[in-house]
Amino acid sequence: GMSAMVCGEDTIALHSPGEDPAERSKLRFYCSWFCPCAQRSWVCLEYLVDAGLTDYTYIPIEPYVPGVNGQDTKTPLSLEQKAEKFPDFVAASPRGLVPAMAEPSGVVVNDSLVCCEYLADMYPQSGLMPPSPADRAKVRMFWEHCASQVIPYFYKMLMFKGEQREQAKTDFLAGMSFANKRMLEVSPQGGMFLGGNRFSLADMALGPWMQRIPIVLGTYRGFELPR
Template sequence: MSTQKSFAKGSTAPGPVPEGTIRLYSMRFCPFAQRARLVLQAKGIKHDVVNINLKEKPDWFLEKNPLGLVPTLETPSGQVIYESPITCEYLDEVYPDNKLLPSDPFEKAQQKMMLECYSKVVPYFYKIPMGKRNGEDVSALEGELKEKLAKLNEHLKTKKSNYMAGDSITMIDYMMWPWFERMEGMQLKHFLDGTPELKKWTERMLEDPAVKETMHAPDTHIGFYTSYIAGKADYDYGL
């Protein structure tokens, strides 16, 4: 089964995970869950999706994952895996076709180090829009984000590659993409104006089939984000 509308507290649990597939517990607008959806699509893995209301989480979901996090994977045998980098690496190991992580240990370590550095960038995508909405002075945060994006731009320029780790999309590209998809909706897209190589990277990513399959239009992101910051997150926005 795959669902669009989210399951909330009091809902009936979905049936068992069918043999030959894997289940993703997700939320339509969660960038961390989108990481797993990108990998599932890119690798052509047979799967179903169960969306979760993250404010009113079903008891049956908390029994599977007491932390209540998405993405969460569940196998037909009942194994449960969560945390976005872990779920994505698991998928790449268990389903060997269309490998996204390099086999070379050093190259794999480089991707993990880059992801660790990128994790320090992610908070800015939230702090700046929220700060602006609250009337705060976010100029220092904006300067820091520009600096961090400039480093990514320099990485691409120095590497002379189309993507973060070479001339084809690999895991690190999918791990970074969801927040760039949301830049327009968060009114941050102008930060790419001073990073031409990074801007080209976003344009290439938009042509990727997995990105096209998992993305939302900017207006849809804006609609959800508006409901979220108003304290009334509409997880079924647009359905």
């Protein structure tokens, strides 16, 4: 949960499918624990659980060919292999990408933003999205900016070498600097969250990547965000 000191493994254990037939009344969440996109929707689900608004079942999706002793091979499963191993997941996400969700009613949702917005729409009282169309547009513009101008360069800094990597770093910094201005628009009053004093979808536009800047870009690229 957001408030309790619960780690990912505990969260997965708490929401793993059990034998109880009541499980069938819960939303099924298809997730790979390490995927930042999936983490966006996972955090929103945990927020709703903490608020007492809903519950869900965590279905782990292992996207790699299994190796020996439970080690990952890092060889991605083909879409055909995924469809064979996780048919319900691929029915919910035809390109085999996490996150995805399936409701007991048969409704299926995929793509991290669409999953987040679906949850916000299902539980408007959660405050996951602000009520006014103008404020909702601000949150969506912020997401769009992060998706097109920040996140791609995070990966390019890791994939590219030499001059291309330097260019990716310049582009990443430009995207982050603009995002910083946008954050102030989304959260004019300041506060711990982008929406001020409460959590909202705005926090999930970049949240899982912000955590990875020191961990991944810091460790592998010696990168530090300027203060």
